[in-house]
Amino acid sequence: xxxxxxxxxxxxxxxxxxxxxxxxxxxxxxxxxxxxxxxxxxxxxxxxxxxxxxxxxxxxxxxxxxxxxxxxxxxxxxxxxxxxxxxxxxxxxxxxxxxxxxxxxxxxxxxxxxxxxxxxxxxxxxxxxxxxxxxxxxxxxxxxxxxxxxxxxxxxxxxxxxxxxxxxxxxxxxxxxxxxxxxxxxxxxxxxxxxxxxxxxxxxxxxxxxxxxxxxxxxxxxxxxxxxxxxxxxxxxxxxxxxxxxxxxxxxxxxxxxxxxxxxxxxxxxxxxxxxxxxxxxxxxxxxxxxxxxxxxxxxxxxxxxxxxxxxxxxxxxxx
Numbered sequence: 180x181x182x183x184x185x186x187x188x189x190x191x192x193x194x195x196x197x198x199x200x201x202x203x204x205x206x207x208x209x210x211x212x213x214x215x216x217x218x219x220x221x222x223x224x225x226x227x228x229x230x231x232x233x234x235x236x237x238x239x240x241x242x243x244x245x246x247x248x249x250x251x252x253x254x255x256x257x258x259x260x261x262x263x264x265x266x267x268x269x270x271x272x273x274x275x276x277x278x279x280x281x282x283x284x285x286x287x288x289x290x291x292x293x294x295x296x297x298x299x300x301x302x303x304x305x306x307x308x309x310x311x312x313x314x315x316x317x318x319x320x321x322x323x324x325x326x327x328x329x330x331x332x333x334x335x336x337x338x339x340x341x342x343x344x345x346x347x348x349x350x351x352x353x354x355x356x357x358x359x360x361x362x363x364x365x366x367x368x369x370x371x372x373x374x375x376x377x378x379x380x381x382x383x384x385x386x387x388x389x390x391x392x393x394x395x396x397x398x399x400x401x402x403x404x405x406x407x408x409x410x411x412x413x414x415x416x417x418x419x420x421x422x423x424x425x426x427x428x429x430x431x432x433x434x435x436x437x438x439x440x441x442x443x444x445x446x447x448x449x450x451x452x453x454x455x456x457x458x459x460x461x462x463x464x465x466x467x468x469x470x471x472x473x474x475x476x477x478x479x480x481x482x483x484x485x486x487x488x489x490x491x492x493x494x495x496x497x498x499x
Contacts, residue, residue, distance in 0.1 A: 212459025222330025237267030258363030
């Protein structure tokens with residue numbers, strides 16, 4: 180059987196972007212399974228959440244946002260270190276770039292390799308890559324919680340670290356007054372999970388429960404549709420948990436029976452494809468997901484760094 184086109188390299192179709200006003204001064208841009216991005220108005224400033232893959236792509240988002248508000252960007256919040264989330268940061272001219280302390284560490288440790296890896300996997304997202312000035316570095320980091328007062332009667336935005344999951348540095352942005360949660364890639368709504376840098380067992384054991392405990396009534400995941408209403412939020416969290424549970428079950432079974440990484444991949448694909456196979460980036464993600472989980476269950480505590488070369492090796496081994 181011929182090898183499938185590598186990752187999302189053959190996905191060259193532009194996606195329809197939708198800007199949604201979720202509450203007064205709260206915005207989200209979704210794009211048919213491409214990375215989601217958002218913004219929250221303070222009294223005289225903006226907090227932006229995520230930065231997209233290049234300054235050119237980010238400026239297109241900011242042009243849409245400027246149809247609603249002209250407030251300057253004071254804070255840019257990065258949920259984690261992946262290139263498609265952070266390399267557009269220079270377009271925002273933010274006074275402060277915020278991330279978790281682990282994210283700063285991960286940028287130093289593997290940011291350049293991740294940039295090269297993700298550019299190869301998802302070239303369409305990197306609009307005019309020559310516009311990227313270099314790695315994005317946070318100017319303010321925290322460990323557990325950081326609160327941004329929004330001023331006036333707007334309440335506050337609470338940035339929280341709820342445990343290891345999609346990476347070891349993911350944070351969420353929580354608006355308690357509006358019960359709106361920007362969850363980053365810790366939760367996906369109608370989109371497959373990327374877990375190639377994940378801590379699957381922590382994600383399942385506590386992190387998703389910590390997210391559910393916030394009681395969000397609107398949730399913006401890393402990709403996919405906005406979940407509106409408590410039932411939809413619960414469904415998005417449950418979908419994320421189910422995807423992870425099935426992966427852990429199938430990879431564990433393959434290892435216990437003396438199977439190979441290829442056996443584990445095929446078992447996961449068979450168990451997940453009917454429910455998730457048509458969702459964005461499912462085929463792209465699964466080889467990297469299974470490879471990381473195989474390592475984790477074999478005792479490799481921290482994810483092996485993905486390089487462009489390693490990406491191709493794993494793909495050719497599994498996705499045939």
